[in-house]
Amino acid sequence: MSPKTTKIMQIANQPDDGEIDRILYTYGGDKSSLIQILLDAQSTFHWLPQNVLRRISEQLGIALSEVYRTASFYKALSLVPRGRHLIRICMGTACHVRGSPRILGKIEQFLNIRAGETTRDMRFSLERVNCLGCCALGPVIVVDGEAHGNLTPAEVEGILNRYE
Amino acid sequence: MTRLTTSSQLNLLRKEILARGEPGRLYITICSGTGCRAYASETVRAAFAQEIEKQCLENKIELKGTGCHGFCEKGPLVVIYPEGILYVQVKVQDVSEIVTQTIHRKIVERLLFVDPLSGEKILHEEDVPFYRHQYRLVLGNNSRIDPKRIEDYIALDGYSALAKVLFEMSPEEVIEQVKYSNLRGRGGGGFPTGRKWEECRHAPGTIKYVMVNADEGDPGAYMDRSLLEGNPHSVLEGLTIGAYAIGAHEGYIYVRQEYPLAVENVNIALDQARKLGLLGQNILGSGFDFDVKVHRGAGAFVSGESSALMTALEGKVGEPRPKYIHTIVSGLWNRPSNLNNVETWANIPLIINRGAAWFASIGTKGSTGTKIFSLVGKVTNTGLVEVPMGTSLKDIIYKIGGGILNGKKFKAVQTGGPSGGCIPERLIDSPVDFDELTRLGSMMGSGGMIVMDEDTCMVDTARYFLDFLAEESCGKCTPCREGIDQMLAILIDITEGKGELGDLGLLEEIAEVTQDASLCALGQTAANPVLSTIQYFRDEYKAHIDEKRCPAGVCKALLSFYIEPEKCRACLRCLKNCPSEAIVGGKNQIHVIDQEKCIRCGICFDVCPDKFRAVLKLSGVPVPPSLPVEGRTIIRKRTAS
Ligand SMILES: Cc1cc2nc3c(=O)[nH]c(=O)nc-3n(C[C@H](O)[C@H](O)[C@H](O)COP(=O)(O)O)c2cc1C
Ligand code: SF4
Ligand code: FES
Numbered sequence: 001m002s003p004k005t006t007k008i009m010q011i012a013n014q015p016d017d018g019e020i021d022r023i024l025y026t027y028g029g030d031k032s033s034l035i036q037i038l039l040d041a042q043s044t045f046h047w048l049p050q051n052v053l054r055r056i057s058e059q060l061g062i063a064l065s066e067v068y069r070t071a072s073f074y075k076a077l078s079l080v081p082r083g084r085h086l087i088r089i090c091m092g093t094a095c096h097v098r099g100s101p102r103i104l105g106k107i108e109q110f111l112n113i114r115a116g117e118t119t120r121d122m123r124f125s126l127e128r129v130n131c132l133g134c135c136a137l138g139p140v141i142v143v144d145g146e147a148h149g150n151l152t153p154a155e156v157e158g159i160l161n162r163y164e
Numbered sequence: 165m166t167r168l169t170t171s172s173q174l175n176l177l178r179k180e181i182l183a184r185g186e187p188g189r190l191y192i193t194i195c196s197g198t199g200c201r202a203y204a205s206e207t208v209r210a211a212f213a214q215e216i217e218k219q220c221l222e223n224k225i226e227l228k229g230t231g232c233h234g235f236c237e238k239g240p241l242v243v244i245y246p247e248g249i250l251y252v253q254v255k256v257q258d259v260s261e262i263v264t265q266t267i268h269r270k271i272v273e274r275l276l277f278v279d280p281l282s283g284e285k286i287l288h289e290e291d292v293p294f295y296r297h298q299y300r301l302v303l304g305n306n307s308r309i310d311p312k313r314i315e316d317y318i319a320l321d322g323y324s325a326l327a328k329v330l331f332e333m334s335p336e337e338v339i340e341q342v343k344y345s346n347l348r349g350r351g352g353g354g355f356p357t358g359r360k361w362e363e364c365r366h367a368p369g370t371i372k373y374v375m376v377n378a379d380e381g382d383p384g385a386y387m388d389r390s391l392l393e394g395n396p397h398s399v400l401e402g403l404t405i406g407a408y409a410i411g412a413h414e415g416y417i418y419v420r421q422e423y424p425l426a427v428e429n430v431n432i433a434l435d436q437a438r439k440l441g442l443l444g445q446n447i448l449g450s451g452f453d454f455d456v457k458v459h460r461g462a463g464a465f466v467s468g469e470s471s472a473l474m475t476a477l478e479g480k481v482g483e484p485r486p487k488y489i490h491t492i493v494s495g496l497w498n499r500p501s502n503l504n505n506v507e508t509w510a511n512i513p514l515i516i517n518r519g520a521a522w523f524a525s526i527g528t529k530g531s532t533g534t535k536i537f538s539l540v541g542k543v544t545n546t547g548l549v550e551v552p553m554g555t556s557l558k559d560i561i562y563k564i565g566g567g568i569l570n571g572k573k574f575k576a577v578q579t580g581g582p583s584g585g586c587i588p589e590r591l592i593d594s595p596v597d598f599d600e601l602t603r604l605g606s607m608m609g610s611g612g613m614i615v616m617d618e619d620t621c622m623v624d625t626a627r628y629f630l631d632f633l634a635e636e637s638c639g640k641c642t643p644c645r646e647g648i649d650q651m652l653a654i655l656i657d658i659t660e661g662k663g664e665l666g667d668l669g670l671l672e673e674i675a676e677v678t679q680d681a682s683l684c685a686l687g688q689t690a691a692n693p694v695l696s697t698i699q700y701f702r703d704e705y706k707a708h709i710d711e712k713r714c715p716a717g718v719c720k721a722l723l724s725f726y727i728e729p730e731k732c733r734a735c736l737r738c739l740k741n742c743p744s745e746a747i748v749g750g751k752n753q754i755h756v757i758d759q760e761k762c763i764r765c766g767i768c769f770d771v772c773p774d775k776f777r778a779v780l781k782l783s784g785v786p787v788p789p790s791l792p793v794e795g796r797t798i799i800r801k802r803t804a805s
Contacts, residue, residue, distance in 0.1 A: 032479035035462050039421055066480075073481045074462035076421050092383025093578065093614045094540035096628055105765060109743055130465065130632065131383035133423055135538055135612075136236035136546035137202050145424065147202035153767070 015045050020055045031060050034070060038077055046082045075129070082125040083118045085163045088142045092131035095138035103139045104128070106153040110160065124160070167441035169449040171327040174318070177440075181319045190225045190266060191245040192216075193307065194254075197232025197390060198425060199547075203253075205240035211259040219263060231306035231394015234548035235294050238277065243289055243307060250289040251275035280544070280566060294545045297563045299526075301534050302510050303387075303550045306394035311429045314436040317397040323442055325516035329405050330450040333516075338409040339365065342512070345520035346532040351377050351468075351505030352581070352609050353685075354531070354598040360492060360502060364410045367493045367500035372412040375477070375496075375503040376403055378419040378426065379461050379468035382581030383632070385612035387536040387548055388506035392419065392426040395510070396433035400456070402512030404443065407454045410502055415456040418473050421463065430458055465582075465636035469684050470503050471495070472638075483638045484684035505610065507536060527553030531597035541578075541614040542569045549613075554595040557587065561615055572617040575716075576700070580609030582629045582636075583689030585696030586622060605696040607689070621718035622701040623708050627655040629693035637686060644687025647678030651694055660721040663709035668698060713784025720764045724787045727768070729754050731778035734798050738768035738779065754796040759787055 023040045027033035034056070041052055048071050057064040071077045089104050104115065107126060111119050118125040134140045137149025141159075148159050168174050194200075194209045212227050233241050238252035244266055251262065251272065258275060265272050276285040277292050286292050289307075309316035317323070329338055343358030364372060376399060380388040392399060403415050419426055434456055437443040445453050459477055466472050467482030474496040476482030495501025511533060515523045524532045531553035537560065539549045544566035551560060557577055561567070568574050576586040579596075585606030587594070594600055598608050616625065630652040639645045651674050654667050675691030682688045698705060707713045714722040727738070727747075732754045739747040739755055746762040749755030755778075757768070772779045 030479075032477070034479040035476060036460060036479075039460055039462055070481050073483075074464050076463040090383075093582075093612065093628070094384040094538075094546075096383075097541045097614060097616055097620055097625075102765065129422065129463070130381070130636075131386070131422075133380070133386040133389040134199055134202055134236075135384050135386050135540040136199055136548075138540065138546075140202070147198065149199075149202040 014049055014051055017051075017055050019044070020052055021059070024056065024059050029060060031062060034060060034062060034067065035074070038067075038071055038074075042077050046086075047078045047080060049081075075127075081118065081122070083122045085124050085144050087124055087126045087160070088129045088132065089115070089126065090130070090132045090134070090138065090140045090142075091128045092135065092138075094131075094135035095140055098138040100139040102153050103141065103151050103156060106156045107141075107160070110157055124163070165436070165439045167439065169441060169446075171331050171448050171450075174323060174327055174442075174448060178318050178321075178324075181315045185319075188246055191228055192225055192262070192266065193228045193230050193243045193245065195231070195233050195239060195241040195307070196229035197236070197239075197306075197394060198386075198423075199232060199236030200239035200241060201425075203239045204256075208240050208242075208254055208256055208259060211256045212263065215259050215263045219267070221263065221267060224267060225263070228310050229312075230309060231311050232390035232548065233289075233307040234300075234303060234390070234550075235292070235545065236547045237545050242275075248288045248290065250277055250286070250292060252277045293566065294547065294549075294564055297559065298550050299534050299552050300550045301514055301526075302391070302398070302507060303394075303536055303548060305398065306390065309395060311394050311396055312432050314397060314433065314440060314442075317395070321517065322397055322513075323401055325513035326401050326404055326442065327448060329408055329516055330448055330452055335365065335409045335411060338405060338516070341515060341520045342409070345515045345523040347508065347511055347515060347523065348531060348598060349505055350507035350511075350535065350610065352382075352607070354608055357504060357508055360504075361406060361409050363490075364412075364492045364500050364502040369500050371414075371499050372410055373496045373499060373501040374403055374407045374410060374412045374415045375473070375501060376415070376417040376419075376506055376509055377468060377470075377473060377503050378417060378423070378506045379473065380420060380423075380506075380610065381465040381468040381636075382610045382612050384540055384578075384614045385538045385581065385610045387538055387611055389423050389426055390548055391506050391510050391536075392417075392423070393429050396426075396430045397437065398510045398513060399506055400430075400433055400437060400443070402509035403456065404447070404454055405512050405516060406502065406504070406509065408452055410500075412502070413453050413455070415454065416477055416496075417456060417458045418461055418477065419458065421460040427458060427460060434458070464638075465632075466638045466684070466686055469686065472684070473503065474501060483640055484686075486683060507611075528595065528597045530599050535596070535608070535611055537596075537611045537613045539565050539613050539615070542572065542617040542620070543567070543615040544569050551596075553597040556593050556595050558592045560596065560613065561592070565615065568615065568617050572619065574615070575618050575620055576616045576622065578606075578614040578616060578625070578693075579612065580607035580692070581612055582632045583607070583686065583692050584609050584612075585692045586616070586625060586700060587696075588700040605692065605699055607692070619716055619718070621659075621714055621716035622697045622704045623655065623659055623714075624716075624718045626693045626697045627652065627659055630655055630690070633686065633690045637690075641681075641683040641687060643678050643681035644683065644690060647674050647682070647687070648690050650674050651678070651691065655694070658705065658708045659714070659719040661708070661712040661719075663705075665709070667709060668702075668705060671698065707784070711784045715783070717781045717783055719783075722783050723764050723766075724759060724782045725757055725762060725764065725766065725768055726780045726782055726787050727755050727757055728778050728780055729756075729791045729796075731776055733776050733778070735773060735776070737771045737773065741767050741771045743767065749796070752798045752800070754791060754798060756790045756796070 057067045115128045242251040242254045347357045348354040472482045472484040536550045769779045
């Protein structure tokens, strides 16, 4: 883990057990809901800090190693803090042939981070995904759930500047 | 909503709903699918609501948000009923004019679709070439219903197939019908659906499960998303019929979390169906119980594989397991489990309502019915296309797709997702069905059809897919994990100009082992993109390996950019845009690229004005020496005024 990421992890928020329990409660402590619980925790906290994984492991009675294995397997789950805004760039086939690598290059250059990283000011995280299901509009990025299609590298800055 | 307890109550409700809509009533429908939403259709929709209120027309015009119509390229799409007038690329500024004209039964000419070939304006949705050559059995209702209202689905005969099955058919009869229809799974494998159901019905055990696979991992394919978002009840009705036929009382919908709108609409649909007694205990008073849970996938391609999906439903990491016993017999919690794709399920109500013989008469002998394709990439009309099986690639790409984008030359079409293959131009007359695509070294997959033009490098394409698969392989078995990695390493070398003589042979050898020895279909088919590109585009591989040349001008390591001094007019465009400050020049100074600094991003090539076209993309040839500094000044002649 880079020193940059470690630093970010220290300043990111640590949810308390009450918040985690609320999520656990909606699933009635059902072991088979592990992935659903992790997804909910991810969307509430924007990442999965160690204490969240611990609490989930204790409450569901699933070994911490197993919880960790699950959390590290899936792309939607993040073990490092994410910024205020999540940019997901589609690198799927349809977007690829329509120039997504160049959009990615432009975003990386503009934000001065690589895919998978978060800006120092915690404003943006950038993630590559394989398809966002807007293939007809490639290349596509989705920022905080909002899709922007038919992008050109020149439009990138203008769009990102809308997210404070 | 009151619970329906007999099938005649359902009929009554349908009549009531139909009676509410007076004939000739004006509807403004706007697509609320994900594609149009990216073009701000929700803002346009809000503007319509406001305008209708402002003009006090709530009683005269009804506004409806629908699912994806498929013609995403031209979104946001607005259709005015009863006439079926199509407006394309509608913006907030257009809203007030549309409302005013619609109420006077007039047309806003400037928003009609213009046929790019004839230059004619086209009034009705069904006459647009994109739609005219389609046969939209499964997708058609998407543009007519509001997916958040079960009434809309019921009005279009929704749940009549379920009622018919519950009261008029035995489970065996249902299975017979599905078998006779010859429906094959739309999720990739093309396995006969009826046979699968029969096997599951006969599998020992009292508790059985039915499941919808809405993981839709193939990049470039989004028909499952559009169906679930736009017409969730059709999938749900199919699933319930399947449950009845198989003898299952619990169902699951596994949908990827990247599709939040699909999750939302499915949950609403489940709720409404439960309230109406179309789901839950004693459905329509028939004595049959069935309910459904939604499970969100957390982003792993391999979890779409049947055994992996079921493992994930149990809350564990979604990796495939050896299938010595099929999941049909021992799947979720080791019980008989039947998994079908979204589109497969959506076909079921049609087969029940219109008959297996009718269904079997559509398409080809081995592949009946229609198939939805997502036609994307370098094609003029991108979107969702539904055609009878057996339609030729050419018809799909040219008649419906309107040909290649920006008048470029067609090179290949990629079908079957990451483990599919690339079909070259000379085979473009081939009919599209399960067996034909397999014969061509590709496959149906879930129906992605990615069109590639002359600017696409086929070696880079193979590298791209292998890169995808290397990332998605769960790593459980060695042939897949190592085989993909090694093939990828060779492909990267080739695209970087480090390819060697024996590389193609070596690739073919590794491909064979990976195919033969991998545990699940991901590994077994991973070599397809490599093998099909070698088969059809060997020349391109050769050019990379022997001449260190990328004919399509894609592979960066084999490219250089060069400004032709005679053509450069020192306009400063490229100089200002170059992210690497690699361009030397100035006002009246012919620009020169510093090859050391150039990162080959191609931005100069793109921004050089069309009237100059001074930037050249070179591959396989040395870059000419740059002009000496003294010779770079341009002396401009003053034009006499
Ligand atoms: C790696 C892998 C990924 C798959 N992903 C999907 C998917 O996203 N959607 C799908 O319907 N089937 C997918 N399948 C196919 C399923 O395993 C299964 O065959 C299918 O859901 C059965 O439904 P059908 O008979 O209706 O086609 C995938 C298979 C493999 C090997
Ligand atoms: S073939 Fe690949 S994806 Fe499938 S189980 Fe083996 S390693 Fe995993
Ligand atoms: S390939 Fe990019 S959204 Fe599907």
